[in-house]
Amino acid sequence: MFDLLIIGGSAAATTAGIYGIRRGLNLKIITKDFGGEVATSGEIGNWPGDGNTDGITLSDKFKKHLEYYKVDIEEGVWVNKITKQEDGTFCVSTKKGNETEKAADKVPNGNESALKCDYIAKAVIVATGVHPRELGITGEKEFRNKGVSYCSTCDMPLFTSKTVTVIGGGNSALESALMGVDIAKKVYVINKNPAFKGDDVLIKKLSFQPKDKVEIIYEAGTKEFVGDKFLAGIKYIDKEGKEYEIQTDGAFVHIGMVPNSGIAPDNVEKNPFGEIKVNTRCETNIPGLYAAGDVSDVPFKQIVIAAGQGCLATLSAVQYLNQLSK
Ligand SMILES: Cc1cc2nc3c(=O)[nH]c(=O)nc-3n(C[C@H](O)[C@H](O)[C@H](O)COP(=O)(O)OP(=O)(O)OC[C@H]3O[C@@H](n4cnc5c(N)ncnc54)[C@H](O)[C@@H]3O)c2cc1C
Numbered sequence: 001m002f003d004l005l006i007i008g009g010s011a012a013a014t015t016a017g018i019y020g021i022r023r024g025l026n027l028k029i030i031t032k033d034f035g036g037e038v039a040t041s042g043e044i045g046n047w048p049g050d051g052n053t054d055g056i057t058l059s060d061k062f063k064k065h066l067e068y069y070k071v072d073i074e075e076g077v078w079v080n081k082i083t084k085q086e087d088g089t090f091c092v093s094t095k096k097g098n099e100t101e102k103a104a105d106k107v108p109n110g111n112e113s114a115l116k117c118d119y120i121a122k123a124v125i126v127a128t129g130v131h132p133r134e135l136g137i138t139g140e141k142e143f144r145n146k147g148v149s150y151c152s153t154c155d156m157p158l159f160t161s162k163t164v165t166v167i168g169g170g171n172s173a174l175e176s177a178l179m180g181v182d183i184a185k186k187v188y189v190i191n192k193n194p195a196f197k198g199d200d201v202l203i204k205k206l207s208f209q210p211k212d213k214v215e216i217i218y219e220a221g222t223k224e225f226v227g228d229k230f231l232a233g234i235k236y237i238d239k240e241g242k243e244y245e246i247q248t249d250g251a252f253v254h255i256g257m258v259p260n261s262g263i264a265p266d267n268v269e270k271n272p273f274g275e276i277k278v279n280t281r282c283e284t285n286i287p288g289l290y291a292a293g294d295v296s297d298v299p300f301k302q303i304v305i306a307a308g309q310g311c312l313a314t315l316s317a318v319q320y321l322n323q324l325s326k
Helices: 011-022 055-068 097-101 152-159 171-183 200-207 303-324
Strands: 002-007 027-031 073-075 077-084 090-096 119-126 130-132 163-167 186-191 214-218 221-227 231-237 243-247 250-253 257-259 289-291
Touching: 002 011, 002 090, 002 303, 011 027, 011 055, 011 119, 011 303, 027 077, 027 119, 119 303, 152 163, 152 171, 152 250, 163 171, 171 186, 171 200, 171 214, 171 250, 186 231, 231 250, 289 303
Parallel strands: 002 027, 002 119, 027 073, 119 289, 163 186, 163 250, 186 214
Antiparallel strands: 077 090, 090 119, 130 257, 221 231, 231 243
């Protein structure tokens, strides 16, 4: 039995692991992959002590830090469900390898008793972050990984000298469009709003790009992805309801994130967005269960905030474990 299981492999989980091991806990980190959203973040200029770094470099440093303390990390494991047992311990059931497609968020509520316990712990920290929201339009599933992507850092380099379309209006969309400027021949941006909602510095940078390189389509609804074997175009509707089609080789969907909170016990309290509710100590409504980082209802999703919450969650768990052993 573990003192503490930490689910996730990014900023929140890393910090939780570092604090836990330094407090002498018998702990394990279980994660689908290491790096999470940090690894896909592109340029990072707001991580203290590192004026100009990038997501891959930072997540490598996170991993090395854990390795330095010999933290037990199990990668390639998808946690399916966490349940609190009658004796107060937590049962964590997982899927491995090619079974991972049975995502946690697809486990129907009320089916918990059917799951077997792969790990048991006295306390658990959920640090599973978020995944990209889908548009839910025709062709989206068909052309996923055949032109339609949700990760610009991962896939934009595949579109060197081609035409790409970014869908969205926040920081992720702006960063994606700027990446497209460096890599692609032409970048369209489809924004359903009349203006961008991101950082000023990014909005200005995009607005300075040559008009023949970047074309921004405001107040437009993306309607359909079209093509044969691969994506070839996007249909959208303007605010008058008139339909258009643009030719594009790639589409990058950046319309927000959905919390990976389905693995938490069914009686955990969440807000209307599905984020796990925590107090200032990262405690959930279930004693011994903590949430940290983007999966929690903390306002502002940032690496430094996720890391801070990872620290808080572990320190709270240490107090909980001390109480148990009294
Ligand atoms: C394009 C982009 C750019 C960004 N740029 C910045 C920036 O410049 N500065 C900044 O501060 N923030 C930035 N952010 C936000 C930042 O990346 C997040 O706030 C941060 O990564 C949150 O960390 P986290 O540990 O909560 O979760 P994540 O980084 O999302 O990691 C979640 C981890 O949980 C694992 N996981 C998920 N579900 C399961 C499961 N069921 N079982 C096992 N493991 C699971 C994942 O594999 C992953 O390792 C950016 C985000 C994006 C998308």
